[in-house]
Each structure stands twice: as C-alpha cells, then as structure tokens.
Amino acid sequence: MNGALLAFAVLAFESCASLTASHELTKCVAGQQVTDKEGKTGVIVTNDNKLCQVKYTDGQIYSWIFWNLRPAAETAKAGLANPDAKAREITSTPPPTNGSEPLTVLRPTSNHTLVYRADRRGHFSMTATVNGAPIRLVVDTGASLVALTLDDASAAGIGRGELVFNQSTQTANGRTRFAPVTLREIRIEQLSIENVPAAVIENLDQSLLGMSFLRRLKSFEIRESALTISW
DSSP, rough: HHHHHHHHOOOTTTSSOOOEEEEESOOOTTOOOOEOSSSSSEEEHHHHSSSEEEOOOOEEEEEGGGGEEEEEEHHHHHHHOOOOOOOBBOOOOOOTTTTTOOOOOOOOOOOOEEEOOTTTSSEEEEEETTTTTEEEEEEEOSSSEEEEOOOHHHHTOOOOOGOOOEEEETTTEEEEEEEEEEEEEEEETTEEEHHHHHHHEHHHHHHOOOHHHTTSEEEEETTTTTTEEOO
C-alpha cells in the first residue's frame, strides 16, 4: 500500500455529512450506559476515537460507531444490572403454578455475521460486488467514505465521463482530487447495502471499504486478528 493510500486512511471528507444528532453520543466514554440502534442497553468498556466497545448483560461485546449510540434513559439505567450478569430477554411471564417459580420465556434474536482473518500485513480484505462487479476492497476504518480506484469505478459501471473531480484532499504525495459518487449497491456474501456514498480517487492503487459502508452495519469488531461484522 503506497504513501498516498496510507495518508488517505486517516482523512475525513468534508463532503460526508455528519450523522451525529443531539441525542446521540459525540464520543466514547468508558463506563457510560448506552442504548444501541437495536434498543439494547449496555456499558461502554473502552475509550476510542470512533469505536465504542459496548458490553451487554450476557457478556457479549460489540463495537459501535459512537453516533449509532445514545445515552441510556434513566429507566433503562435503573434496569441494567452488572454487565457480567446473565442476560434474559423476557417476552412473557406466566403466573406461577402450584407455588412454583414463574416461567421465563426467552426470545431468540436474529443475528447475521461474517468473519474475516487478517493477512500477513494485518489488513482485512474481501471481494465485494459493487454495482454488480466483483471488486477487491481493503477494510479501512479511518476512511470516511468507500474509495474506488479509477479502474474499479469503471468496472462498477461509473465511466470517467461521469466523474466530476471537484474536491481535493491532502496526502503524503501532495493534493489529490476525488469525485464524489453514490454506489447503487455493495454486496458482501449475504450482506447487501444500497445507496452507499463513495469517492473515486485519482492515483489510488487499492480500493477501500470505508466508514460510509461500515457505519450501516449493526456492529463490527476487530479482535485477535479477526474482523467480525454483524447486521
């Protein structure tokens, strides 16, 4: 990966609108009780710039982008026990029979996950279908947008004549122009996300799977050289 690509990994595109609302978090704060997009409450266990590791009452830990979380309501806080306690999602509690304890009915939750192993350089890469075309993408949590090379954009049906390189950014090799685009679909195995903001970048030699895709996931976690994405 060249210097321009490494520098792009930490860029924040001005054209990418902020999704942070007044009721959402603005940063990760360890110990804060939060509610995720699924309505489940947990506790942030580690501080990070963008990713909050949230521990739930069943002991599971998932990583969320901070703007997908909101402070837990007081009622939710009151009902949250120690994060290490056993979690139970109760759908109904029938009355006790013959003096026995009430029956707890557990509700199964739907969860789809994919797991990828890091390569020898510590990078996570995968072949995604972008607008129907297979394209190799490297996961980059520091990139605000999905980024495509000129060749990959062409393979995805975006011709050079459609691109308007009206924005620029600073890289290690100087300023580089990019054209904002919207991808009709990015599909990775069973996972499909539509209308993904992206950038086609001049002098880029490897397409990147950035935050405009990753923040649409339920969660993703990098641990012990493995990337787990859930939706």
